Amino acid sequence: MVELGDKAREEFFSEAQEIIEQLSRSLLSLDAAERGGKSDPSLINEAFRAVHTLKGLAGLFGASRMGQLSHELEDILDDLRLGRLALSARVLDLLFAAVETYGQVLSAEREQSLESLPGLDELLERVRGVRQAPAATSHPIAEYELDPGVLAVLTEYEEHRLRSSVEHGLGLFRLRVEFDLATIDKALEDIKQRGKAHGEIITYLPTGEASRPDTIELDLLMASTDTLTTLRASLADDHVTIDEVPRRRIATSVTIPPEEARSEEGLARARSEAVRSEISQEPVEPGGGALDASLRSVTQTVRVDIRKLDHLMNIVGELAIVRGAVARTAERLRAEGQRQLASELARLHRTFDRRLSEMQEGILEVRMVPLGQVFDRLARVVRQISREVGKEIRLVITGAETEIDKLIVEELSDPLMHMIRNAIDHGIEGTLQRESVGKPAAGTIALNAYQKGNHVMIEIEDDGAGVDDVALVRRAVEGGKLDPAEVGDLSRDEILGLMFLPGVSTREEAGDLSGRGVGMDVVKTNISKLGGVIDVQSEMGIGTKMTITLPITLAIVSALVIRVGVQVFAIPLSSVSEAIAFEEAHVRVVDTREVMTLRGRTLPLCRLRQLFQLPDERQGRGFVVVTEVGSRRLGLVVDHLVGQQDIVIKALGESLARVRGIAGATEMEDQKVALVLDTAALMEEVLVGLEARELSERREDRRWAR
Amino acid sequence: MGQMTARRSAQLAEAAERGLVHEYLAFVLAGELYAVDLARVREILSPPPITLVPRAGREVLGVCSVRGLLVTVVDLRLRLRLPAAPVTRRSRILLALANSGEVVGLMVDEVKQVVRLAESELELAQGVLGGDVAEHVMGIARPAGAVLVLLDLGAIVSGAARG
Numbered sequence: 093m094v095e096l097g098d099k100a101r102e103e104f105f106s107e108a109q110e111i112i113e114q115l116s117r118s119l120l121s122l123d124a125a126e127r128g129g130k131s132d133p134s135l136i137n138e139a140f141r142a143v144h145t146l147k148g149l150a151g152l153f154g155a156s157r158m159g160q161l162s163h164e165l166e167d168i169l170d171d172l173r174l175g176r177l178a179l180s181a182r183v184l185d186l187l188f189a190a191v192e193t194y195g196q197v198l199s200a201e202r203e204q205s206l207e208s209l210p211g212l213d214e215l216l217e218r219v220r221g222v223r224q225a226p227a228a229t230s231h232p233i234a235e236y237e238l239d240p241g242v243l244a245v246l247t248e249y250e251e252h253r254l255r256s257s258v259e260h261g262l263g264l265f266r267l268r269v270e271f272d273l274a275t276i277d278k279a280l281e282d283i284k285q286r287g288k289a290h291g292e293i294i295t296y297l298p299t300g301e302a303s304r305p306d307t308i309e310l311d312l313l314m315a316s317t318d319t320l321t322t323l324r325a326s327l328a329d330d331h332v333t334i335d336e337v338p339r340r341r342i343a344t345s346v347t348i349p350p351e352e353a354r355s356e357e358g359l360a361r362a363r364s365e366a367v368r369s370e371i372s373q374e375p376v377e378p379g380g381g382a383l384d385a386s387l388r389s390v391t392q393t394v395r396v397d398i399r400k401l402d403h404l405m406n407i408v409g410e411l412a413i414v415r416g417a418v419a420r421t422a423e424r425l426r427a428e429g430q431r432q433l434a435s436e437l438a439r440l441h442r443t444f445d446r447r448l449s450e451m452q453e454g455i456l457e458v459r460m461v462p463l464g465q466v467f468d469r470l471a472r473v474v475r476q477i478s479r480e481v482g483k484e485i486r487l488v489i490t491g492a493e494t495e496i497d498k499l500i501v502e503e504l505s506d507p508l509m510h511m512i513r514n515a516i517d518h519g520i521e522g523t524l525q526r527e528s529v530g531k532p533a534a535g536t537i538a539l540n541a542y543q544k545g546n547h548v549m550i551e552i553e554d555d556g557a558g559v560d561d562v563a564l565v566r567r568a569v570e571g572g573k574l575d576p577a578e579v580g581d582l583s584r585d586e587i588l589g590l591m592f593l594p595g596v597s598t599r600e601e602a603g604d605l606s607g608r609g610v611g612m613d614v615v616k617t618n619i620s621k622l623g624g625v626i627d628v629q630s631e632m633g634i635g636t637k638m639t640i641t642l643p644i645t646l647a648i649v650s651a652l653v654i655r656v657g658v659q660v661f662a663i664p665l666s667s668v669s670e671a672i673a674f675e676e677a678h679v680r681v682v683d684t685r686e687v688m689t690l691r692g693r694t695l696p697l698c699r700l701r702q703l704f705q706l707p708d709e710r711q712g713r714g715f716v717v718v719t720e721v722g723s724r725r726l727g728l729v730v731d732h733l734v735g736q737q738d739i740v741i742k743a744l745g746e747s748l749a750r751v752r753g754i755a756g757a758t759e760m761e762d763q764k765v766a767l768v769l770d771t772a773a774l775m776e777e778v779l780v781g782l783e784a785r786e787l788s789e790r791r792e793d794r795r796w797a798r
Numbered sequence: 799m800g801q802m803t804a805r806r807s808a809q810l811a812e813a814a815e816r817g818l819v820h821e822y823l824a825f826v827l828a829g830e831l832y833a834v835d836l837a838r839v840r841e842i843l844s845p846p847p848i849t850l851v852p853r854a855g856r857e858v859l860g861v862c863s864v865r866g867l868l869v870t871v872v873d874l875r876l877r878l879r880l881p882a883a884p885v886t887r888r889s890r891i892l893l894a895l896a897n898s899g900e901v902v903g904l905m906v907d908e909v910k911q912v913v914r915l916a917e918s919e920l921e922l923a924q925g926v927l928g929g930d931v932a933e934h935v936m937g938i939a940r941p942a943g944a945v946l947v948l949l950d951l952g953a954i955v956s957g958a959a960r961g
Contacts (some may be wrong), residue, residue, distance in 0.1 A: 406866040716887065746898055747858070747896075
């Protein structure tokens with residue numbers, strides 16, 4: 093095996109990832125088509141090609157487990173493609189499971205871990221199980237008076253298409269076409285195109301009976317639902333004659349061998365075929381076209397490490413400073429009376445300014461990826477969960493093309509998945525219950541995304557039972573999260589907000605799905621980390637709608653700029669709920685900790701000056717910035733509120749990476765740098781207790797005393 | 799830093815032909831002359847506004863922005879356990895590349911000039927200096943009568959980056 097550089101390996105991983113996502117999309121479409129009673133051979137072909145490419149990639153990079161998995165899947169897909177295996181729900185489940193397994197295999201390869209993957213072994217076992225029980229096939233082609241010479245030269249794929257067409261009751265026609273040798277390529281393509289409207293051209297062979305030396309005669313074998321008259325009217329001309337391939341006897345309805353009919357698979361197949369036979373086959377183009385298209389699309393995109401984009405963004409920052417210098421030079425020229433030079437320079441400055449803004453937008457745009465990436469994964473999850481819990485779910489996705497920062501998309505997957513699990517598990521009622529209240533048996537989950545100004549909104553809406561206020565309040569009280577005396581004062585919104593308290597949304601008896609330990613509190617924390625917020629609306633008996641508001645990019649966030657003494661800090665607005673005037677007199681001490689009461693709730697306080705040991709040069713009486721991350725609240729005592737501002741957060745260098753409570757820094761207009769507070773870390777630190785803090789500070793001191 | 803003698807010029811020219819001449823940047827710290835490998839220094843800055851970082855190490859002066867790049871500024875006096883001194887008009891920041899790839903700023907009292915030294919002019923420093931400076935010293939050179947302490951910049955900034 094050739095040693096490959098890290099860069100080549102990275103390329104391999106991202107390419108493999110892309111192909112796996114493509115495979116997943118083909119499977120989802122295939123699943124949808126099957127449910128709709130349509131079978132689309134081109135989708136199986138697509139999946140086959142994806143797996144085939146993965147196999148090639150795996151070989152190239154010595155990823156043997158990926159190669160093994162691809163090899164087995166390729167066999168299954170080949171069987172499906174050639175009709176040797178029926179596309180049953182079981183086989184689809186297996187293919188979806190394979191997509192997940194690819195993910196595991198890929199991360200194992202990435203970590204270069206050689207540990208065995210139980211998921212992979214299990215899947216390979218299942219693959220073999222499925223392949224050992226191939227569907228029985230009949231040979232209705234024999235009913236047609238086809239030239240044995242033609243049958244002998246059919247490829248396996250063509251034979252399958254022929255058999256499948258016949259099984260679905262399509263008629264077979266022979267088109268004898270005379271082509272001019274000079275224009276045969278174009279003419280053949282032309283007739284194929286025209287033929288598509290009526291059916292599928294399965295194969296073509298030269299007859300060897302051309303009337304003139306500069307022509308060639310081909311027999312085209314076509315399957316169609318149309319009658320001979322219709323076909324003749326539409327396709328026949330001087331060079332084209334059409335005949336029906338006669339049958340030896342009248343074909344009977346689809347026959348299923350008894351051993352197959354007994355199995356569930358056979359029944360499913362019989363059912364779907366019964367539907368399919370009424371629907372005309374989508375014409376397929378074997379080989380060529382689609383493959384070329386996919387190769388082209390690969391060459392039109394490049395993969396870029398996001399750090400390179402950050403670097404470009406920094407250069408834009410440098411250019412912005414040059415821009416400022418140019419403007420100042422123009423001013424100076426004007427002051428010195430060089431009016432003409434000054435106005436020329438001012439004009440250049442304006443052009444420069446405009447182009448620079450375009451460049452900044454362009455770079456931000458490159459970071460954007462469609463949400464469809466994560467939605468596809470969710471569609472797979474919905475399918476899997478709905479089968480696990482035995483609820484029928486219809487997932488309706490809109491706005492998959494909405495774009496958002498690549499880094500956000502990566503982090504969105506888990507919270508969204510958990511919310512969807514919640515909606516299916518707790519939201520959507522069982523079929524019987526739904527029917528008893530007059531709702532359609534299948535529950536609907538709508539996943540909507542759209543852009544709103546500088547934010548992206550994602551809505552997850554179900555038509556389930558809605559949130560049970562009483563149960564929610566009871567769980568919050570039982571968990572000690574809510575004082576029973578306060579219950580009466582809570583508004584509907586406040587009650588719904590209780591689900592984000594730790595331990596409240598995790599139902600003990602749910603066990604299987606949503607009860608897997610992750611509660612809505614974790615979901616909210618993860619969304620907060622991305623600078624997002626969640627809102628809940630719920631109507632008993634009608635459904636629940638969760639709305640996530642996210643910044644469009646992590647590169648720019650809205651922040652509240654505050655001051656403590658001369659030191660300026662920025663607090664991401666996503667974690668700020670309000671700011672109020674600070675009254676020393678309102679401070680109480682509970683358990684050595686300063687707190688105040690805000691609208692009936694206790695708010696722990698943290699004086700930033702003390703926490704950061706800043707010099708005491710306080711002016712004014714100060715403000716309390718109320719921060720909220722998940723269910724935790726903390727009031728930060730500061731001197732001044734400077735205002736709200738959009739900032740670009742940059743990471744501190746490695747030498748300061750371990751400084752707690754600081755998420756990064758941002759450049760302010762005056763070339764000064766302001767530190768950005770990490771509110772989640774501050775809460776962790778302040779609220780978890782003084783003891784732990786003192787310990788770690790002692791450790792910190794030792795480190796520096798070295 | 800003094801004029802070179804003809805002998806020294808000849809020596810340098812000869813060494814240059816054998817590729818053994820290195821360029822060093824000389825600067826002042828607490829009244830002494832120090833020098834670092836010029837190839838490690840990306841830029842010399844007049845100190846921009848520096849933002850204090852609470853809870854950072856004692857020798858970290860803070861962070862500043864160099865045309866959009868955030869740079870941690872370390873006080874080289876404190877790093878070498880020399881007595882602290884306020885920033886003056888002559889103070890400069892050397893932007894140096896740490897082994898990790900991070901660019902670290904080192905505050906020095908004053909920057910002098912670039913010195914070309916042949917390898918043969920370097921003296922090993924063992925036993926010459928004591929204390930915390932010793933572990934960062936590569937050697938000593940005496941071009942034209944001055945005493946120049948050559949510091950291992952890689953070790954200094956990487957140490958700062960480990961901080």
